[in-house]
Amino acid sequence: MFKHEIPNTPVHDTPPPLIEISGSHREMGRQFGEAAPQQVQHSVANAQILISSAYDTLELSWEGTRIQSRKYLPFAEERYPQYVDELRGISEGANVSFDDVVVLNAMEAVTMDALHLTRCTSMAVNEERTADGHVLAAHNEDWIPEDEGDVLVISARPETEPPFLAMTYGGLLPNVGFNAYGIAQLIDSVYPSDPRIGMPRLVVARAVLASRRISGAIGRTLIPHRAAGYNHLLIHESGEMYSIEVSARKFEILYADDGYMVHTNHYLDPKMKEIEKDPEELLSSRVRYFRAGRLLRQNQKHTIKSLQAIQKDHVNIPNSICNHAIEGLDPLDREKTINAMVMDLTAREMHIAWGNPCRNAYHTFHLNA
Numbered sequence: 001m002f003k004h005e006i007p008n009t010p011v012h013d014t015p016p017p018l019i020e021i022s023g024s025h026r027e028m029g030r031q032f033g034e035a036a037p038q039q040v041q042h043s044v045a046n047a048q049i050l051i052s053s054a055y056d057t058l059e060l061s062w063e064g065t066r067i068q069s070r071k072y073l074p075f076a077e078e079r080y081p082q083y084v085d086e087l088r089g090i091s092e093g094a095n096v097s098f099d100d101v102v103v104l105n106a107m108e109a110v111t112m113d114a115l116h117l118t119r120c121t122s123m124a125v126n127e128e129r130t131a132d133g134h135v136l137a138a139h140n141e142d143w144i145p146e147d148e149g150d151v152l153v154i155s156a157r158p159e160t161e162p163p164f165l166a167m168t169y170g171g172l173l174p175n176v177g178f179n180a181y182g183i184a185q186l187i188d189s190v191y192p193s194d195p196r197i198g199m200p201r202l203v204v205a206r207a208v209l210a211s212r213r214i215s216g217a218i219g220r221t222l223i224p225h226r227a228a229g230y231n232h233l234l235i236h237e238s239g240e241m242y243s244i245e246v247s248a249r250k251f252e253i254l255y256a257d258d259g260y261m262v263h264t265n266h267y268l269d270p271k272m273k274e275i276e277k278d279p280e281e282l283l284s285s286r287v288r289y290f291r292a293g294r295l296l297r298q299n300q301k302h303t304i305k306s307l308q309a310i311q312k313d314h315v316n317i318p319n320s321i322c323n324h325a326i327e328g329l330d331p332l333d334r335e336k337t338i339n340a341m342v343m344d345l346t347a348r349e350m351h352i353a354w355g356n357p358c359r360n361a362y363h364t365f366h367l368n369a
Contacts (some may be wrong), residue, residue: 040096
């Protein structure tokens, strides 16, 4: 454990805001935007600053980014118009331009991942590896520090889809969470060399939360005409756990046959490694992957607290599992852990620390399905 005070580590005295939404997809989006207008507006402003600061790399203005983002919209509207309705509702409720909300949700595709900003760590253990026989999933969400204040917990009751509990921030569609059918999703950015204009990854991830079966959840990660892909770590309340490594045109399915699963930001399957872009830039991802795997396998009787302890680990700081933004680094290499969560699928609970878990308390939210 890191023994000294770490700079730029905010402490939050309250839980992240909980927003309860229900009804049609347009209504849910509007309720979201109305409940968190400052967070949505702030995330748009942060995105504008990020694009501006990366101009030398991307050669994109904000207006150019909006134009590029709109190219991805028809793919979402054709297959998942309900989630485009959610985006329209968010823009209406928060009083921000629809184009700007689309940029937020297509940012990774538009920047072609040139920024390599996301460094999340995901892990899970099934009932064979827990003290009480529960199925647990854990995720550290790493992103730019400016968006930490915009973290939200969404409790949703869609009219025609399963209720779900998920984390998001700013104006992003909710995606990391679990639903009333006992399906959880953790996502980690990966960097394939085959991106194209297509379905934005966040829309794909949002759709997974509507799954009623694990096979359906896997199928939704592999929708045709996707722009690129995440790793989707999918966990079912039965203890079934899969990592679906996805690119625009390829995928592989990894299965946890020993009750443990870890994923970070590089591909694990040999076939997927062949299409990984700039793998030498992903060394810290490999360090976190091996570190989390070692810590996870040291214990055959995990609890919520034992997973939280792994989430606080500082080996290889600042690019540790508990990721910190240290002053003096490249402005485009300063992401940090903006929240950490452990989900108990058996109890339908989410325990979430707002900010770095080494300094912030976990708060418990329940799915009231």
